[in-house]
Amino acid sequence: MNERLSGGCQCGRIRYTVQVATDDAYLCHCRMCQRAIGNVSVAFMNAKKAEVIWSREPERYQSSPIASRGFCAACGTSLTFEFPDSEQMDLTVASFDTPGRFRPTHHFGVESRHEAWLDTRDLPDYRADQHDSLVDRWMKTLGTLPD
Template sequence: MAEQVTGGCMCGAKRYVATIADDDAYLCHCRMCQRWSGNVSIALKDMAKADVVWETPPDYFASSPIARRGFCAACGTALTFEFPDSDHLDLTVGSFDDPSRFRPVRNYAVESWHTAWLDVRGLEAMRSDENSNVVDRWMKACGKLPD
């Protein structure tokens, strides 16, 4: 059953409502997405363009002769990947207000993946609220930790 979910950029200038049918998402490992996100991969949710309503449309960067990427020019948040001639786009999973609901169901562009980053469960793990250096900065700046 279709459900409406919300999302947007870090600063709140770009917001959307998306109608989703499922929680399926995927990881893209292509070099263009790596450079765009500044990461080794990016989590994306394939959507029909008609199922995304923007309160304020994203800014766009023509990242290649065949595609463009939506982002917020104010805060830099990556929001979309899309082919202009397609009726679909990909929303970045991290831009949803509740990204925890989504689950990866496939990998794309595996020729560029970095295998050392695929399974990190065995690495040391630390919560951000256990880092006194960061906690002290947040408390001095605004008296509380971020959500």
């Protein structure tokens, strides 16, 4: 598989395309990623920097002395993790237009992993499009539900 995929931030200000050779991705549980993303883990897929074409460059935050993170300053979407001296970078899986195509192949930063969040399949499921007050808010505001 060698395919060009697209993605971007929530508001659409920053878009990208990237040549992808695999559906492999991974979950990072390190404390730096947890704090940067504001979640218990983040799903990343690794790509060559040269293969990423930006509609506009994301803003970058020097998140440590050895790495930076790309994001949209308008909506706050996290887009990348990068070592400046590497030819590779990580793109957040959820920022892709088709995030469901990727499959996790490993965990990283497991010393900070929150085990209770790994297997949640026995928890009850609730659909956003069947939550009446939420649907009413969207319908009153937009007349439709968002993607």
